Amino acid sequence: MTTIQDVARKAHVGVATVSRVLNESGYVKAETRERILDAIRELNYTPNAVARNLYHRKTGIVALIVPEISHPYFAEFIDAAEAVLYGCGYQCMICNTKREQNYEAYYLDLLKQQRVDGIITGVHTLDIEQYRQIDRPIVALDRQLGSHIPCVAVNHEEGGRMAAEALIRSGCRKVLQVTGQSHVSTPSNRRHEVFEQVIRESGGECINYLSKWNRFSYSYHREAALEIAENYPDIDGFFSTDVITAAVLHAMKEKGRRCPEDFSAVAYDGTFVSRLPYPELTTIVQPISELAETCVDLLMKQIRGDVLSETNIRLNVIYRQGATTA
């Protein structure tokens, strides 16, 4: 395995200089710095994160807390976040909260006990008060945990508007959207408000079908899809996440309702699941890799003790035309 000594030798510098570059501490001439980075790349050197973290009195571990690892949105987020964290010399601890409510408290405890250096959480079941008591690095993905905790999300207002406009362009007059629980404080609730508003302004009807709180398993989504197909066979437009939309297309087909002939559909998230159904889903894409990069970036700044200039980040969504809308 390549060592820091190998890098130093190749770059014709001392180990201390390589260390300064790796730790971003102390002055290194730009030219020397470049030579060291070239050597790192050529030798495919992985800095010894453990040693580096010991030096900095850190664990080198970041915890990612999500409601369900196997939900495609969270799976793609973890996939991307793990890669960025690895690049920063951090290992990634993973926590599912779907089974037990006290998971979240348990991981906050790990953070308090300094067993992990920071937390990125896509979950929100505890009181905001419990977060307020912690003065350690936390970043929230698409959750509002109080003004002192940075929140990274997409521009859901824009996403809701794009979805509504796609259905209106397809001539929809009676649409159904699957909404989350409004008592969970998440920026994503805004997409449903804007969606409903834009549909109503166009003179259309908007039915809000309430999804059960924090339920992300496919068997639940499938059950919900069957219920929607059974109770609302006459809708001409549908809006939900990739997975639920795919399940609804399936359930509707079993009722003889074809998409896009009999109804149009717009999905949200843009995971690989939006590409699986036939026809392929029109989707509002969340830039999941950028969400992960931004979360890690804000967490690293907190770990380094930097002051955050912005704590409410909103990334743009992308409209991707599929074959489920006109």
Place this chain on the structure above:
Amino acid sequence: MTTIQDVARKAHVGVATVSRVLNESGYVKAETRERILDAIRELNYTPNAVARNLYHRKTGIVALIVPEISHPYFAEFIDAAEAVLYGCGYQCMICNTKREQNYEAYYLDLLKQQRVDGIITGVHTLDIEQYRQIDRPIVALDRQLGSHIPCVAVNHEEGGRMAAEALIRSGCRKVLQVTGQSHVSTPSNRRHEVFEQVIRESGGECINYLSKWNRFSYSYHREAALEIAENYPDIDGFFSTDVITAAVLHAMKEKGRRCPEDFSAVAYDGTFVSRLPYPELTTIVQPISELAETCVDLLMKQIRGDVLSETNIRLNVIYRQGATTA
């Protein structure tokens, strides 16, 4: 938060007795033990894993190494393994190897340095020799890493046979299967050998389409599916994983080839993806939760220093009839 003192009070015993039950050390009367377990359940008590692991001189961390976190098979495996590990008082570290070859070596180093207590790996890019040098807890998921490392997999021979027989029952005479690289030592190669053999014995033709090594991303699967639909439009049977089969159904439809009218298909894995396409896929289901439980069980035994009576575990697959075969 509930403490061990609360549990002791409720069960009318001392803290040391609760501790003996939690640590499975020392004698506790069956009746007392039951009372303590009841109290733990009623109070929803989470044992302080950190304290317990410090006591046992462990890190309390297990690393899961997979080629791609967001592939549904691995995502569902991680989801299940994390839950079982949590139940054993362990946190779960997660490692993607898709981006860099030296990831695997890096995590083996963490194990050697006792920064993690054990590894469950679904990856195999290093020489077996590198594994032979490590006398620490490792379990392999569906990979052969040498006789000293336990391997947990399904009975792939049976899976390959079931898939072939389903296609033969559907009248297929010219089938295509997507195979992995034969130089990767994995029990799952056996399913392709048996599949081909059973098809040939029935008088049918079997085309083996070679999948690129360790490629698990959907964009690659989609590309492969388009290539298959383009070059083999006249096959009447298809066999691959859930994700690839779903992608092939899609690509074939664009060529005007319908399933099951024009060709039959059997998928492998049984993740939620097998339920998304219309028609729903006939699938050979891997019991992913049981695979995870078995891996964790074998790892815990190694961590405790138990001698393993069996190191080659094969779980049964399940045939699930969908609408893509007769």
